[in-house]
Amino acid sequence: MSEEKKDHFISPISLDYNYTAGAATTRFLKKVSEGKIVGQKCPKCTAVYVPPRGSCPRCGVATEEEVELVxxxxxxxxxxxxxxxxxxxxxxxxxxxxxxxxxxxxxxxxxxxxxxxxxxxxxxxxxxxxxxxxxxxxxxxxxxxxxxxxxxxxxxxxxxxxxxx
Amino acid sequence: MSEKNKSDMLRAPFKLEYDYERSTGPIIGKFFEGLSNQQILGTKNGDNVYVPAAEFDPITYEHLSEFVELPETGTVKSFTWIDQPRKHHLINKPFAFALIQIDGATSSILHMITNCNESDIEVGSRVKVSWSEEKTETIKDISHFELINE
CATH class of the missing domain: 2.40.50 (OB fold (Dihydrolipoamide Acetyltransferase, E2P))
Known part of the structure; x- marks a missing residue:
């Protein structure tokens, strides 16, 4: 095959999403816009999640208490x-x-x-x-x-x- | 959740995009090179002729290397009408995706038919290649197929 012969082509694959942050991530990012890092604490096992997702995956309960972190x-x-x-x-x-x-x-x-x-x-x-x-x-x-x-x-x-x- | 909270929710467009570099190999590469010269090339194995050119016989698995040139005309084997093209489609007016058996070939190629109405197309309709002006050595060198009267 000669040097200039094309042996490949570029095939772009593209997916357009409209990402919705959800309640917990929205609260987190709004605090981040003020320069604060705020996680959420599980009421049952006391684990602190940052970024928070609104629930504790270990206990399966909602996390509402907010904790500001350094x-x-x-x-x-x-x-x-x-x-x-x-x-x-x-x-x-x-x-x-x-x-x-x-x-x-x-x-x-x-x-x-x-x-x-x-x-x-x-x-x-x-x-x-x-x-x-x-x-x-x-x-x-x-x-x-x-x-x-x-x-x-x-x-x-x-x-x-x-x-x- | 209240309507107020819903409207406060953060949203953002997110585009996931990859540019794949696809190797064409000796057979598909020659098929694409043929398209850029307005030639339809197929690979031959006995009575079977494959368009698009196949590197291996899909029935006997033999390695194929014998090329034949075929005409720009063919027959619709099946089709799906796209009445409202979306932005990722290559044709921005109503068109059909169709399996087209090029005259002399025993397999079919997936491409598009346009400049017609849905009711004009049926299985068995005769079509002809419409070439793109700009050639890129890709399947896009065929702009689309158009119906012909014979």
């Missing part, structure tokens, strides 16, 4: 991304991590920057780097990324849920 936590799990994803403006290699905020019982996915890749580890303490307040909207992208905050690492056994006190 924008500091630790790395529960991470991956270093080396392959560029089309349309993604972040230049690899970069770290995607499951961040466990202090006082929360679940983690969420976010970016870690301002770090030497060889230093990233499970249990490392991190803190949020917020965008300028003028750019805040109802999105977790108000936090640009998390960066190392120093201090002693969290013992990974601390991530295990121990139930009500």
């Amino acid at each position: 924008d500091k936590g630790s790395v529960e799990s991470f991956t270093i991304v080396h392959i560029p994803i089309p349309g993604n403006p972040i230049v690899p290699p970069y770290v995607c991590a499951m961040i466990r905020l202090e006082g929360a019982n679940i983690s969420f996915l976010h970016l870690i920057q301002e770090i030497d890749l060889k230093d990233i580890r499970i249990g490392m303490r991190v803190e949020a780097v917020w965008k300028d307040k003028s750019e805040w909207d109802t999105t977790l992208e108000n936090i640009k990324w998390f960066k190392p905050s120093g201090g002693d690492d969290i013992d990974p056994s601390e991530y295990r849920f121990k139930g009500p006190e």
Whole structure:
């Protein structure tokens, strides 16, 4: 086959969604637009969920009590991304991590920057780097990324849920 | 939930999109190259001729490499009328998706028929290729098929 001969074509697959956040996520994102991270606490097992989904998957009950959390936590799990994803403006290699905020019982996915890749580890303490307040909207992208905050690492056994006190 | 809470609910458009790069291989690649030269090529195995060109015989599983050129005309084997095209369709007026057996072929190709009414098409209708002006070496080099009177 000669060099210029075409041996492939691009076939775009596209799905248009209209995403509805739901009551719990709407409340969470409205607080995020004010620079606050507010989770929900299960009335039965006391687990704190952030972002909240409106119910406790462990107990099957609605979660209504709101708990404001700090924008500091630790790395529960991470991956270093080396392959560029089309349309993604972040230049690899970069770290995607499951961040466990202090006082929360679940983690969420976010970016870690301002770090030497060889230093990233499970249990490392991190803190949020917020965008300028003028750019805040109802999105977790108000936090640009998390960066190392120093201090002693969290013992990974601390991530295990121990139930009500 | 109250109506007020419903209207307070956050909503946002979200587009999930991937660009797949599909390899065409030696047989489909040559079939697409043929389309860009306004040729309909099929692969032949004994009495069977496959359009679109098949790399393997779907009945005997033999590897196929013998090409034959076929005419631009064919017969409708089945069809579905699309009265109100949606935005992802390639034709933005009423059209039919149809299985068309090109003259000389023993298999059918899925394509579109337009510039006609639903009542004009029936199984057995005769059709002819309408070529796209711009060629991309894809199935889109055939713009659509049109009904012909013979």
